[in-house]
Amino acid sequence: MNGRLACGFAIVSFVGFCALLSLVWTPHDPLALDIANKLAPPDAAHWLGTDQLGRDLLSLIMRGALASVAVSFVAVTLGVTAGVPLGVLAAGRRGVTGDVVMRISDFLFAFPAIIIAILLRETFGPGVTNAAVAIGLFNVPVFARVAYGAALPVWGSGYVMAARVAGRRGLWIGCAHVLPNIASTLIVQATIQLSLGVLAEASLSYVGLGVQPPQPSWGRMLFEAQTFMAIAPRLAVVPGLAIAVAVLGLSLTGEGLRRALDPRREERR
């Protein structure tokens, strides 16, 4: 295990642990208002102080991690389930099927996540599901392209030819030979998309297209902190740091995994 991977994995585990812990325990109720004690600086009872409504900042950050983790995880799952089969299929049967699949993925690429989120909001009304689906739809062509690129040489390899000669069907070959061979590439990409998902969830919640109040989210907290920036900059600094740390952890993990799984690159760089 290399340094990046260890460091990134430690950060990711810590964030994931905080998110899960917030389900059963937070220092205070993250939704409990205490107006008399608003904008209090950090002390023994509130380690990070309180926000403009007297809510405990640490509890909000912990619960906000949950939203971040959940949304980016759902988005990556969506991207993998829809994108990988498309990419593998397109690589397996080039010709018309492959062309059509890659055209669809090109088409989806024209819609940045924020545009999809705006469209979903206009169609289904506001909600956190929109954010997850929007980021997920954005992930689909990403995984389709990565899977396509990785699967193309595998479909042309000798052992796939041998399996064909042995009478195996395309679906069986795809699952038994192609998928395992492109798995490492996909895992690295999934880690990268997770980190982008955390960033995208924060951006969408910031502009009101993601997690809806009163549910805490890092992006939403930053939006609310903007009004109080001159008197309580702490409120604007802490959630942003949380986002940056989570994203850094995930991208270090992705980079570390890439080096660990593909030693050839390591030598060249």
Add this chain to the structure above:
Amino acid sequence: MIRVLLRAVLSLLLTLACASVLVFAAMQVLPGDPAEVMLGVNARPDTLAALRAQLGLDQPLPVRYAAWAAGFFSGDLGTSNTYAVPVMELVRERLSVSLPLALLALALTVAIALPLGMLAAARRGRLADRGVLLVTQLGIAVPNFWFAMLLVLLFAITWRWLPPGGFPGWEAGVLPALAALLLPAVALALPQGAILAQVMRSALIDTLDQDFIRTARAKGLTRGEALRRHALRNALIPVLTVVGLQFSFLLAGTIIIENVFFLPGLGRLVFQAINQRDLAVVQSVVMLLVASVVIVNFLVNLAYAIVDPRLRGRA
């Protein structure tokens, strides 16, 4: 070449048509009658019916789609329900903020990425390279709207050097207008510049391994000269591609950053229109944004084919 070009244009038109159907359909589903929103709940039924007829809402969906799409592709984006002016006029006004902002951000992105990427590639594996990698990794991890808030905190609230938000308009003079766009552009350029610096670095390193660099060195050029005269130009092809692909991220970023700085650009326009249920504006502006991404990607693909003849069959 002409056949390839024709096929590419055909596929571009097909993509635009599909996108317009999707955008139009998405806008029709949510309950909520724009006529009711404009007149309020106490409006008389016959007034409502009259307004619906005036807005064309009583027509069947395909007719409305055809009218909108035909208008859109001939430059008529419809009329805003809230402002009662042509959407095109609103767009033109807002573009005078968004476009300079995007261009300024793009220029800063390149200004950050080129020197950092060159430095890292020239000192591969050494302290400077590691430093650049660390800085760029941080730059990618920091959300641009949070970085924007920190910039405001520092430069607008603490030091009061630059305005914290808003836009004085180009009438107020070029300098005040640019000053209002500077912090947003820097915030947009940070993550983009970090990504581009990494691309620049690996593209340069790939090129530096090529035979023609060895030849150049053998002819007596120093490492720096070989880098500047030969490697840089060859490494620019992947870098330019990434600049093109970054366009959609730049666009999404602009929408968000405009909300941080209360800039009256296209991004603010979309969100104001969403809150006012001004469907005509949301629909046309979203379609405009999608079309711009599609067209930029098309141009990038075309540029590929022109630069690299091997790719012509696939454009």
